[in-house]
Amino acid sequence: MIPISFFLVLSAVLFVIGAYGIMTKKNGLVVLMCIEMMLNAANINLVAFSAFLNDVSGQVFVLVAIAVAAAEVAVGIAILLNLYKTSNTTDVSEINILRW
């Protein structure tokens, strides 16, 4: 059996890549994808522990999370589209009107 630590390392790597992408990428779409990546990193953890502990509820959570993430992506892309319509860009570093 593959040790649990392999899954954990994979998920950590994915999570960090996602986080790095969120912080550095300018394109809103890429940022959105990075968020998905982080979400999936978490999902991997859940599934791994679920299998490891023989508890099925972790997998249930993952399915719910995937469903919610799908909806979330839809909302996220809708926001991005609207953003593109109003400000003609998807560059998140230029969208800073929500400030002081």
Next chain:
Amino acid sequence: MSDIVLSLLLFTPLVGAIVALMMGGERQKYARYVAMVFSAIPLVISLYLLAMFNMSQAGYQFLEQYTWISTSFLHIQYILGIDGLSLVMVFLTTLLVFLVTLFSFEEKERPNFFFALIMAMELGLLGVYMSLDYFMFYIFWEVTLIPMYFMVSIWGGPRRHYAAIKFFIYTHVASLIMLIGIFALAFGAASLGGSGQLVFAFDYIAAAGFSGVFQTLVFGLLFFGFAVKMPLVPFHTWLPDAHVEAPTAGSVLLAGVMLKMGSYGIIRICFEALPEGAVAWQIPMVILALLAIVYGALACIAQRDLKKMVAFSSISHMGMVLLGLATLSEFGIAAGAFQMFAHGLITAVLFMVCGIAGHNIGTRDIPLLGGMAAKMPKFAAFMMFGFMASLGLPSLVGFVAEFNIMASFFFWAQDNNVVWVVIIALSSLMLTAGYYLWAMQRTIFGRVTDRVDLSHVHDVSTYEALALGALCGLIALFGVFPALAYDFIYPVAESLAALIGVI
């Protein structure tokens, strides 16, 4: 009747405020009659209380006690009760609210809201003077702030927003520090009592038996809260600004009864619950009092604005209250408490007069005025009466208070071998006479001013004259027969002095 009379007194103004508030739009012109009726009822009740009060009986009377919140952690009660001191303050509050309503009878701008605020303020003030539970006390203490804030920020002068916010934040911050003190008392009492339940009742906390160090520390917290309210130098700067901007009715209530909440708190809470703290803080209190007296009087001399001058004179006179209290003798405490009453009556006249000057002449700037006695004889007469009362003319109420405070302070100084400090206190009497007489010379006497357009000046109106006349009558009455009020206060002072004297 007598078992719910205090609740009746407390909540009549609330009903009045709600009814007055509903007199909007078309019905605005009836708001003042509503206000008149609902401010007359508490006055009548307080007169009833004066008549029914048993002076030979110690402790609180007309007690009402209900449990409000009771959990394993908190025990908050609704307790109302009055002793001689609270009774005098209750009388002063209801009287001034009634007279202020009369004085402002011709208020044109949103009268329904205006009168509702006055009555909401009365609710808070009466609550402070009658509640015997720290939690309620604090709630009512804060209730007084809100109407005052609106009164300044809506009906105020040109810098009203600055003044209102300054007033609110300054006194509110002080109240929060006081709240910490109140919680310290409750927690302290709970840990000493061993029950773990926070009880806020006055008598429970007074009986807790705190240690000396605890008393000294908590006294400081509470005293700060009260000192800002009184206000004492150097925590006074909210007062002149608030007064200058406030409408007359607001100023009268602010100086007449709201400031007294501070000194009342010192007597009722600091002295009663923390007698050892009072002894430890005696010297700082004396110093602060002397500072306030002299500093306030000197600042008065420099003022150009009549109302600002009167505001500073309030600081000086409230310093005198503290000076009496700080002697911690029955003589001094009674004198200080009597000064609270005296100053309440006198300062009302002063602020009404300033209000009339600002309203009828159009300016309160002393150098611009002159010879007003020729144009407005009634105004001049009331102004002179008020000023004379305030500078301590014998046969008027201010003198009795002033004389007793100074005498008690002399007694204290003599007993402590520091007689020379009396000179500082007495010098303020000269300064007080100086600024009042100088102001009169420049405003009502001498040549008629040509720097102000006097073509539309009119003298005091009937309602204003009625309110002022009633106050002047009372000032003279209590000046000639001070025992009428003093005998209510004295037993309270006597028991407090006995409590402190044990230490």
Next chain:
Amino acid sequence: MTFIEYAWLVPMIPLAAFLIIGFFGNRTPEGGGYIAIVGAVASFVLSLLIAIEVFGGSVATPYVMETPWLKISEDITLNFGIYIDNLAVLMMLFASFISSLIFIYSVGYMSHEGEKKRRYYAEVSLFLTAMLGLVMASNFLEMFIFWEIVGLCSYLLIGFWSFKHPEGDDASDAAASAAKKAFLVTRMGDVCLMAGLFVFLYAFQSLDYAVLFDYTVIQTVDPDMIALGSILLFGGVIGKSAQFPLHDWLPDAMAGPTTVSALIHAATMVKAGVYLVARAYPLFVQSMDVMLVVALIGGFTALFAATMALNNMNLKRVLAYSTLSQLGYMVMALGAGGYVMAHALHSGDVEAVGGYTAGTFHMMNHAFFKALLFLGAGSVIHAVGTEDMRKMGGLGKHMKVTSVTMLIASLSIAGIPLFSGFWSKDLVLEAALEPALEGAGIFWLLYIMGILTALMTAFYMFRLWFMTFRGEEGEASKHCHGESPRCMTVPLMVLAVFALFSGFFILAGFNDLLTFSFVGGAFVVGGHGHSAMYVLEHLALSPYTYLSIVVAVTGIYLAYRMYRVKDVDPGRFNANGESAPYKLLQKRYYFPQIYNAIAMKVTYPVALAVNYFDREAVDGVVNGIAGSITGGSQELRKVQNGLVQTYAAVVVGGVALIVVLLYLAGFLTGGL
């Protein structure tokens, strides 16, 4: 029934008059003038009936009636009541009598005032109430209450024309300023007096005369406290009786109507200070030092004020300085007499004192002739419309009654034998002489001051009289419209009778009625003085009596040569008004400037500095705290820059930080 049981009515009657006039005066003829007169006369009649009882010995004095007023501590209760002895009766008598005359006179003098008459009569009635209350009070606090009310009346009446002055705006301003000055300067003394009351209240646990004047009580009290209290009390006297250095309000007080000057600033109120010394004599005589201070202040004031009267051209001002000087005489007499008594108390050999009699006697006589002088001056001013004596002259032809009565008063104040002033002034000088002859050298100085004052008094009074009533007519005299109406001249004549004959009271038993002595372990006012024959013999045989007569005649002769015959030019002595001493006198020794400097150059700048400090420092701190909080927040909110990625970075960084901290915490506590 005895009248003294109703003595409390004496001040109540004018009080009722005050209230009636105050509220309804304008609906009665003369603005309530007749009501005021009726009130004053009724008071006088009742006082007279009481006086007959008291002086006749049918009631025991002091007669005390008290009721509790205020309980201020366990042991101290303040009372309110009346305390009547010979001194109080004397004061009641002449206060109500002179008030009656002056109120009658006012009907003529104030006839042009219209609506203002109500205010005038109300205020003078209130004054009479307070004056009577002052002298009848049963304790120092009550006395102080009335003491301040007479001060208030003085303030109000000096400022009677402080607006709408008939002579215009400048005069209004001057009256307003004079009123303020009078109140403030006397207030200075009053604060001292108040402090004196505190001392007595502390030492005696009471302010009742009946307690304070009880010799057995006095002996139990620390003598230093009594001395301190007495000297503070004397501070009040200095203010009220206008002694040096608080004297300068009185000349300015002449801005009020002349009747007010006569009533308040000559005959009655300013005597309150002298009365207080006499009243508190049992306390004052406990210390020789206190009495020496009293005598010195009095003697110096007498001389000092007389000098300023020498070259003044204002009719009323001359009389005002003269009042100051005469008040100094009275205080000096009381001080010198008290010094002797204090000395005697220390050595155990106690006797009746002449100084006390001299002071009170001069107080009474002075009330008559000075009221007469002021009323005469009022009559003159009423007729010619100016107060400047240079514009007068030759008025004797037009105003016979005024000039003759003024002459009587002048002779009296100058101390010409048989006129009233002679008797009392001589007693005053003798009072100063007594300790001097017994070896207290400093009293020689006081005696010389007294003699010099007598010389000056005779000179300036006759200078005034010659300049006003004799010589060629001045410009203002030309439109003099004759003698004043009857209601003004009759009071003059009545007072003239007293100015002539009141001195003989000393032979009719005054000396016996108003002595202060120590009898059987108690202080007593009246009843143990020297007999009339003794006084007369003493006066006739003493060489000093003749000295003072010579001095008085010399003064009159000088004035005659300078201002009547005019063969001695007064300008010769002062370089025609250019010499330094002349100017110094004209400037009143720069006292107005000194007072002004204290107010405007010391107090006001300090006040301005305090106000500046208040705004900039105290309020600056408050606004500074508020400002730094809002300013700091302004800066801090820039952190919220609107960039999602920044927020995300902060979140990630924060989480990382927490993890690290938790790890460290676990590491440090040895867990994990």
